[in-house]
Amino acid sequence: METIYALSTAPGRAGVAVIRLSGEGAREAISHLTGAALPRPREAALRRFRDPETGAALDRGLVLFFEGPNSFTGEDVAEFHIHGGRAVVAAMLRCLGHMHFLRAALPGEFTRRAFEHGKLDLTAVEGLADLIDAETEAQRVQALRQMEGALGHLYEGWRARLMKALAYAEAEIDFPDEEVPGDLIAKLGPEIASLNHEIGAHLDDGRKGERLRDGVEVAIVGPPNAGKSSLLNRLAGREAAIVSEEAGTTRDVLEVRLDLGGVPVTLADTAGLREAAGVIEQEGVRRALVRAGKADLRIVVAAPGEGTDFALARDG
Template structure:
């Protein structure tokens, strides 16, 4: 018999309200046993007195809700207890539920897994639920909501449907070669496969914007020693995250802070000063700085305005199209308007804050330009990318296959690769991996 599962659906700790969710064949029994009343009207909150069925001990006054399946999050019968958020109240309710026969505490992600297994949503939407729970910025929230509403799943299912149609044509050519079929059935498939390959490649060629938006957009601050990189990091973070000293070379390792920049998650990194290394420790710090620059989505190249017109050659070498140029220490000298490496320089003072608003505005605009694509659902996970790359490879083999049987087999492999993303084929080996990182109660 399928066990009935339960778990807190709100974060642990002291709060005004806590929710305990129950799902499974005996969810209705949990309501009637703990309240001593008949089931409330579906999807309507009802006030109830909750008591432990073993001792009759009063647990709390709260709200109860009843969601009979399949019109529930999991597709099963679901009950919810909305109680006061004290630890003792929640612990008493959990203990009372644990004593009921056929009940057990839910595993992480088990509610969402049951919803998937009961056809309430596909795997891309299930993953988006976890992303929405973890979202810390508005851009992450928007991306997760779009995926949860099915944009990504619909795109992959459309591709899978078109491939299934193409496969039917190929198999007709194989199974009924002597029938009165239109000439060139296989030739009708070629443009379909070519079109799908082009669409898949365009989807994959996204500079991993969806994955980076989930994990955080990396910005590296680079410059010569004492250019004011650490001061700039502290000013942008609005706290003393890095040590600031007049002594050159204070920063030897990468110092990171996490920011919400205009709704985008940003990992801002201060790095060692770029110059000829004085010792092996500084040399390693510079190596790490250049490695971080190579991996960054954006760079801030910081020059000391008091050294103009001279420009640090090592910093100048990292300036490219993904770089914003900053002239720091403009409280000491008023620099002329200038371009550096073809990029318009921004005059700021990390010490006084002058120019920081303009810098943040420019940074936000650059991040939005790279990572916001309103018309196209974003690829958000490495497993999606791997399956899509397998799909493209299979379709390219199908185009060059000498026999229709070989082409058909490659198209079948491509269809299975797409199906693994949404869960439309057997993905039992993937489910534990996908759902184990969900929070308890979801």
Template sequence: MIPTIFAPATAPGRGGVAIVRVSGPDAATALTSLGGRPLPEPRAAAVVRLSDPRDGEFLDQGLALWFPAPRSFTGEDVVEFHVHGGRAVVAGLIDALASLPGFRIAEPGEFSRRGFENGKFDLTAAEAIADLVDAETSAQRRQALRQMEGDLGRLYEDWRHRLMRGLAHLEADIDFPDEDLPDGVADQVRPVLEALIGELSAHLNDKHRGERLRDGIHIAIVGAPNAGKSSLLNALARREAAIVSERAGTTRDVVETHLDLGGYPVVLADTAGLREAADEIESEGIRRALDRAARADLKLAVFDAVTLPDLDAKTLAIVDDDTLVVLNKCDRAAVTLEVIGGRPVLAVSAVTGQGLPELLSALTAAVITRFEAPGVPALTRARHRTALEECRAALQRALLAPLPELAAEDVRIGIRALGRITGRVDVEDLLDVIFRDFCIGK
């Protein structure tokens, strides 16, 4: 027997309205038992007076919506109760639902899992629902919506169907060699595989753009001690995120703060000053600073304008095409520079705010240039990348296979790898991993 599940679909806490969702074969019973009335018209809100079916205690007056299968989020019969958002109201409603035979509280992600299992959407769309719930910036929202609407799933399914057609040609050539088949049937598969390998490679060679957008774009602030890195972090974050002191070496560890730049999520990190370490603790801080700089998507290389024309050699050594050069303390400098390390200079004062709007504009433009989505939907998860790499490797082996039987087997492996992304093959072992991170009610 399939149990009927229920859970709050809105966040816990005090609010004007709370939604409790019910899904399963006995969902209609929830409405008739608690609401004491016939089912309303599908997808039309109806006023209901909710009472505990055990003793008739009045719980709340609210709205109920009825979504008969299969036209619901889960593909099952679904009821939604829209009630007042007090904790006691929701708790009373949950307790009353739990008393009904065959009803139980939903596991995290169970509503979405049932929707997937009932063919309402594929796994990429299910993952996008979780991303949309977690989205904190407009760029994250746009990426999640695009994936939820099926752009990514359609791309992978197109590749899978093309491979299936190619596999059919290979197997026809293997199984029916004496039949009156056109010449060169198997040879027609080679250009299909070569084209798909090229498309897979282009999709994979994206500098992890979609994954970065989900998790946050990392920007490291690096420079010599007392260059004003911590002051710059605080100025950009508009709060006291890092300790500021005239004493060199105050920052020993990486200090992070989160920003929204042009709708893109950014993790901005202040790091220890680059110099010869005075002790093992500072040495570790410098090692972490260099490691963060090496792994960052962008760097802010901060130089002290007061020390001009001298430039810190350690900071200069890390300037590259992914670096914005910042000349701090320009309000106290007698001279300035327009280019450092072949990169244009952004002159700022973290104390007075001079040049900070221009720095933010340049930083936002650099983020958008690197992470703005082109026409093809972005690859958003490590599991997608692993499966796509497995598919590409299988197709490359198929091109080199000495026998058509071996080539066909490698193409089958590639098809299964693509199918695991969308759920078009047996992915039972993946479902718990994918859905367990969903919130309750989704």
């Protein structure tokens, strides 16, 4: 299998950047860049990195080596901890790209190799992706539990029980005339019913995990000058939307991303719902209705003394 490399930290200016390699060529790449002996596995070693072709100094940083299969991917893995300047990172990647036994990794390829070598199952892979994308504390907790096997252990338990139930059924079918201890079919029914109930309850959770992962869409709707933009600004804690006594100030959908109790929420301020006169305002009202229709939650705002029947009717 080819040896791959990639920048593992976010691109851009930073104090430290990490470049990771995975595959049989990781050892050779360390030798080419440092001209020094391979560090002991899992021990950081300070090394000077040089261009293998010219000998010019590139940077000074740490080298870590993880010998397979005791690594994230299950293969030999090397990590170069270098200074995070754009020029330093570019120079290191350029030198790695000139090594014929290396190639740039595809998106997610390190994790794919971890899966292929049995280091992660599919639920853990999904949890890892969610952990990297987590924006709130609740998202982090859920993703970490999944990455560490909470969901995988649950599914594995169901699989084991299904395999046992299948064995009971096969024993009754394959050996009808033999003396099989116990009434296997009698044991099979309650177990299948129990599994059916547990799996059904797991699936019928109101999409809680999905909502936490993807976030909740909330649309603020209502007639013009009802205070929708003021509500958005108050919840956002800043002047995200223009507030004016002039009706129809909001013409497009304005979004604000919030963290409410650990749940990611996208709050959308929409155009006032009324019989619009101009083409632009008509388009704003149309977009407001579309966005409200797709939202998980709609907050209807009306001025004091006014009802909400008009806004609700227009919203469908």
